[in-house]
Amino acid sequence: MIIKHFRNSILVVFILFSFVKITLSQSEESEPTDSIERTQHEEFLKVIESSILDYYREFASNKEQEDSIKAAFGYDYKEVPEFSDSVYCARLHEMNKMSPFHLDCNEAVLKNIKFFAEKRRNFASVTLGRSKLYFNMYEEVMAKHDLPIELKYLSVIESGLRPTVKSRAGALGLWQFMYRTGKAFGLNQNSYIDERMDPVLATEAAAQYLKYLYGLYEDWNLALAAYNAGPGNVNKAIRRSGGKMTYWEIRPFLPRETQGYVPNFIAMAYLMTYYPEHNIEPREAKVYDFEVDTVCLKGSLNMAVIDSLIKWPVEDIQALNPVFKTTFIPQIERHSCITIPTVYLNDWIAMEDSLYVLDSVLYHTNTVKEEEIAERSRTIHSVRQGQTLSHIASRYGTTVNAIMEWNNLRSTRLSIGQRLVIYSRSTPTQTSSNSQQANQAASSSASTSTSGRSSTDKKVYVVNSGDSLWAIARENDTTVDALKELNPNVNHADLKVGQEIRIR
Numbered sequence: 001m002i003i004k005h006f007r008n009s010i011l012v013v014f015i016l017f018s019f020v021k022i023t024l025s026q027s028e029e030s031e032p033t034d035s036i037e038r039t040q041h042e043e044f045l046k047v048i049e050s051s052i053l054d055y056y057r058e059f060a061s062n063k064e065q066e067d068s069i070k071a072a073f074g075y076d077y078k079e080v081p082e083f084s085d086s087v088y089c090a091r092l093h094e095m096n097k098m099s100p101f102h103l104d105c106n107e108a109v110l111k112n113i114k115f116f117a118e119k120r121r122n123f124a125s126v127t128l129g130r131s132k133l134y135f136n137m138y139e140e141v142m143a144k145h146d147l148p149i150e151l152k153y154l155s156v157i158e159s160g161l162r163p164t165v166k167s168r169a170g171a172l173g174l175w176q177f178m179y180r181t182g183k184a185f186g187l188n189q190n191s192y193i194d195e196r197m198d199p200v201l202a203t204e205a206a207a208q209y210l211k212y213l214y215g216l217y218e219d220w221n222l223a224l225a226a227y228n229a230g231p232g233n234v235n236k237a238i239r240r241s242g243g244k245m246t247y248w249e250i251r252p253f254l255p256r257e258t259q260g261y262v263p264n265f266i267a268m269a270y271l272m273t274y275y276p277e278h279n280i281e282p283r284e285a286k287v288y289d290f291e292v293d294t295v296c297l298k299g300s301l302n303m304a305v306i307d308s309l310i311k312w313p314v315e316d317i318q319a320l321n322p323v324f325k326t327t328f329i330p331q332i333e334r335h336s337c338i339t340i341p342t343v344y345l346n347d348w349i350a351m352e353d354s355l356y357v358l359d360s361v362l363y364h365t366n367t368v369k370e371e372e373i374a375e376r377s378r379t380i381h382s383v384r385q386g387q388t389l390s391h392i393a394s395r396y397g398t399t400v401n402a403i404m405e406w407n408n409l410r411s412t413r414l415s416i417g418q419r420l421v422i423y424s425r426s427t428p429t430q431t432s433s434n435s436q437q438a439n440q441a442a443s444s445s446a447s448t449s450t451s452g453r454s455s456t457d458k459k460v461y462v463v464n465s466g467d468s469l470w471a472i473a474r475e476n477d478t479t480v481d482a483l484k485e486l487n488p489n490v491n492h493a494d495l496k497v498g499q500e501i502r503i504r
Contacts, residue, residue, distance in 0.1 A: 222234060229258040327404065
């Protein structure tokens with residue numbers, strides 16, 4: 001049936017292409033041949049791309065099946081159905097036929113199913129929408145490792161399918177890895193990336209970790225408990241239970257959170273399977289997995305440059321590429337390609353060279369390489385009175401833009417006592433408060449003595465994204481009034497990226 005549908009789609013594509021070709025030949029005979037062929041080429045590709053997306057969208061949606069189930073029950077729009085315990089148990093029994101898990105039907109599981117079905121309906125709706133981006137990839141990775149496909153529901157319990165969510169204990173990402181555990185399974189981080197937030201790499205690490213845990217206990221419920229609490233806590237519970245070897249037998253001896261972990265997993269697996277029967281409408285997916293592709297970078301880039309040229313918003317870039325801790329994309333081999341919506345691909349291809357040129361002009365950062373990042377030492381700098389970002393950058397041998405990227409700063413404004421993360425190759429050029437005060441005094445004296453210097457000693461500043469006249473004045477140790485006097489023909493309220501502002 002699927003093959004027949006696809007063949008029909010391709011037939012429609014070629015019929016439309018033929019129509020476009022005939023129409024062009026009749027109405028545009030006066031145009032040059034190469035222009036007509038270029039138009040045909042673009043129209044042909046647009047028709048094919050649209051047809052393919054429509055096909056995959058229809059294939060990915062269960063709307064027809066969902067609606068038929070709801071119609072069979074005769075549900076009203078907001079009706080919250082209830083079922084007997086025997087119905088829940090019968091459905092879990094059907095799920096068990098297709099799963100190596102022990103999806104037990106007991107009091108704890110039934111309590112959680114009813115809670116999710118009644119109180120967490122919106123959560124189920126939202127995660128069903130988010131699953132359209134991740135579940136196919138999850139299933140592919142689990143199948144590669146010969147693991148149960150149902151493990152995809154574990155990520156729903158762990159993170160709600162949010163790749164940047166962080167727990168109070170410091171666990172991070174779709175699979176909520178602690179730093180050390182993530183490191184043990186190949187997830188690295190530096191000043192620019194944290195691979196615990198990389199959907200593909202974190203899923204691969206989770207599969208390896210779960211496979212390792214199952215190898216220890218040869219029981220999936222115990223493996224899940226160990227994933228949540230750690231093997232040490234599971235081993236303690238086994239000892240305290242007198243040597244019992246099933247999750248339900250050692251459950252009273254596990255940490256409180258882990259006592260609810262397996263029942264939560266079973267309840268969510270149930271609800272993600274039987275959501276139509278519970279009259280739950282999946283939230284519309286922001287993006288489907290077939291609506292994205294990858295592009296490989298020639299160097300480092302700032303997301304703001306991508307936004308400015310191809311109109312792909314920074315927030316959306318970050319959402320599809322959560323591995324990057326800031327809006328700066330470094331040149332790192334393992335992350336040399338980024339995920340991009342297919343709707344931006346043509347613009348990317350057309351503007352690719354311009355992206356690197358503009359980035360070089362505005363940020364001077366597209367030469368930063370992986371080995372250079374690794375060489376930098378991390379310092380916490382506490383801002384003192386009178387210090388500006390330009391002072392601090394000079395002190396540590398780095399740039400204002402780099403400090404802003406590392407600390408997610410949206411302006412150059414600083415406050416006394418503010419703590420800044422600095423990555424540098426050398427120690428600060430000044431080490432004592434006395435030397436700082438002396439340097440500031442010298443700077444003040446120099447400013448006074450040069451106030452009458454020639455106007456030929458000119459210095460300009462190139463406006464970056466987000467700059468204001470106040471920020472430029474603060475960064476360059478001058479005043480707004482002085483800048484206005486030096487730049488009488490500049491619209492101070494509407495600065496443009498790349499515009500030159502005279503600062504001296």
